[in-house]
Amino acid sequence: MFIRTEDTPNPNSLKFLPDQPVLGPGELGMDFPTPGAAKISPLAAALFDVDGVVSVYLGADFVTVSKDQTVDWEPLKPALLGTIADFLAAGIPVVDQRASTAAEGVTSVEDYxxxxREVVEQIIELLDTRVRPAVAQDGGDIIFHRFEPGDGIVFLTMQGACAGCPSSTMTLKSGIENLLKHYVPEVQSVEAVA
Structure with missing residues (x-):
């Protein structure tokens, strides 16, 4: 199995791109910010077993691993490549499908x-078509949590390499907030949800 790697804007995150899908068709990306959260993913749990790993993000066709800033990539990268390759080659399911993956505090269009509701549909459409593909290129994802109509505040979560990235605040405020405010006048600001 061939797995290439790409640097991300976050110096503590590395994107691994195997030559096969990571998640099944229609599955959304999954963020594992702690080893405890990885209980539903045998792959994520195996990656947390590598010393120095602090978070894992599974995308449709990539895996982003974030390391402790005191650990160097040189000894860590081969262990991660081996773990991902062995896991995917074995054909073990990446995620336990019986486990619930609903994120706490996330709303859907049906909640408005x-x-x-029209405003939220516009926000989600812009995020899905213009923002998510760009942040996926950097090894991350962005999740819509909720919109507060009275204040015009959109709450989002940055995941994968984007979580904790030094430039994530600028991306959120200068990029995403400006985009949403331009196309959706009801949006006044964008805030991060941890």
Whole structure:
């Protein structure tokens, strides 16, 4: 199995791109910010077993691993490549499908009515078509949590390499907030949810 790696804007995160899909068709990316969260993913749990790993993000066709800033990539990278290759070659399911992966505090379009629903549909459409592909290129993802119509605040979570990235605040405020405010006048600001 061939796995190439790509640097991300976050110096503590590295993107691994195997020559086969990581998640099944239609599965959304999954963020594992702690070893405890990885209980539903045998692959993520195996990656946390490598000393120095602090978080794992599984995308459709990539894996992003974030390391402790005191650990160097040189000894860590071969161990991670081996773990990913062995796991995918064995054909073990990446995620336990019986486990619930619903994120706490996340709302859906169905939670909104009337004009608020139309606004949320626009926000989600912009995130899905213009923002998520760009952050996936950098080894991460962005998740819509909720919109507060009275204040015009959109709450989002940065995942994968984007979580904790030094430039994530600029991406959130200068990039995503400006984009949403331009196309959706009801949006006044964008805030990160940890």
């Amino acid at each position: 009515k009337g004009e608020d």
